[in-house]
Amino acid sequence: MSKKKLTMKEIAAAVDVSVMTVSNVINGRDHLVGEETKRRVKAAIDELGYRPSATARALRSSRMFSIGFIVLYDERKFLGDPFIAALADGLCAQLAEQGYSLTIQGVFTDELSEAKAFRRMETDGLCLLLSGSQPTKYNLRELLKSLRQPIVLFQEGVQRAEPDICSIRQDDRGGGRLLAEHVVSRGARSVLVVVPQVEWPAISERVGGVREALHARPGVEMRVLVSESEKDADVQAALTNYLDQGGKPDAILAANDQMAIAAHTVLEQRGLTLPDQIMLTGFNRFNFWRYFSPKVTTVISPAEQLGRTAATALTRRIDDGEFEDRDIVLPVELVQGQTT
Structure with missing residues (x-):
């Protein structure tokens, strides 16, 4: 029975x-x-x-009790990115507590024309993390807005004319300022910022923060070095070429920790000691950071909390009919390691 x-x-x-x-x-x-x-x-x-009963809940409320997480990225293994994985962890954990499921979908820029399949997504709301050029991101946003679902946009601002979109981001610009001020206070007069070729709004904000901080410091030079990707080999090739051409910055500010670790290999091979001859910083401080020696000076990213915050904001919007706050910024914190 x-x-x-x-x-x-x-x-x-x-x-x-x-x-x-x-x-x-x-x-x-x-x-x-x-x-x-x-x-x-x-x-x-x-x-x-x-x-x-999920079926009964959906019938009573005309809801799917499902949220979509869409990532616009050129790398096929996008969940291997520690920031994206941490966002997904936070989303999954918080949505599960609130009785929602999560659907994760990658969209690649060369397949954007085929993204009309998203019109069939059976979700109550969407979370977006977008890379690439502004026109590319705009096209996908417009397509997804046509679904008439509330949207949480990670790491980007929103326009006043977009009432059903909420921006949730960490203070990347503030983090960039913290790192720049930190290395300058330790004597740096030439700073090299190493970034990937793919356009991430968060990394653009970090570079903007560095530029703002150094603008207030006369006599400090800043250059930006673009790596083909965030992969170790590409970062090392770009930095090797830069050093071979006579570049020797006082400090290297990498866009994230994995790029900083890749850069460290090149510096070690050149016999450059840290931090006496050159300083090095990263960004995000995810779990793998603690397993690398020397400990890299970096900025703590609240990526998992961003995901949890998005889940809460989106489900409340579904309940209440509007976002309580359309622009949420979480603070970051500098952690000094052994490389500055």
């Missing part, structure tokens, strides 16, 4: 709250519920083994 399925009414009776309170917790509206009550309801759900 099959076990009788528990109802929300029985959960409510066990915790001595209303059925609406239980429904709010189960359906991701737990911001309407006090922390202690939410804890008791979730404990009862776990203890009693309640499992909501």
Whole structure:
């Protein structure tokens, strides 16, 4: 004999709250519920083994209880990027707590004309992380806006004419300023910023922050070195060529930690000691950072928290009909290592 399925009414009776309170917790509206009550309801759900019917929820609310995460990127193995993976981790974890699933899809710039398949996406909202030129990003944004779903845009600002788009980003410009001020305070008078060829808005912001900080420091020179990609071999080839042509900066500010680690190999081969002869910084400080020696001076990225924040903002928008805040910026923090 099959076990009788528990109802929300029985959960409510066990915790001595209303059925609406239980429904709010189960359906991701737990911001309407006090922390202690939410804890008791979730404990009862776990203890009693309640499992909501996804089909019934969709029929009652005309929702799919699914969110899409779309990445516009030229690399086929885009989930190998630690920033994208951390965003996805945060999204998955928070959406799961709120009863939503996550669909992840990569879009490649050379296949953008075939992206009309997104019109068939059965989701309630979308999260976008876009690389490439402004026209390319604009085309995909316009296509996805035609789906008439609320959108969270990672790492970019929004226009006032886009009322159903929310921007969630970390303070990359502020992070760039922190790194530039840090190396200059330690004597750097020539700074080389190493970036990948692919256009990421976050990296553009970091470069902008460095430029702003150095503009206020007369006599400090800044140059930008473009690597074909973020891959070790490409970063090392670009830096080797730069040094072979006589370049010798006081500090190298890499766009992220993996590029900084690649650059370190070249500096080590040249016999340049860090930080006495040259300084080196990265950006993001994901888990692999702790396994590399020397510890690279870097900036902590709240990437996973960006994903969690996006999940909360999007599900609240689905409940309430509008975004509470359309421009959310999370702070970053400089961590000094052994390379500056």
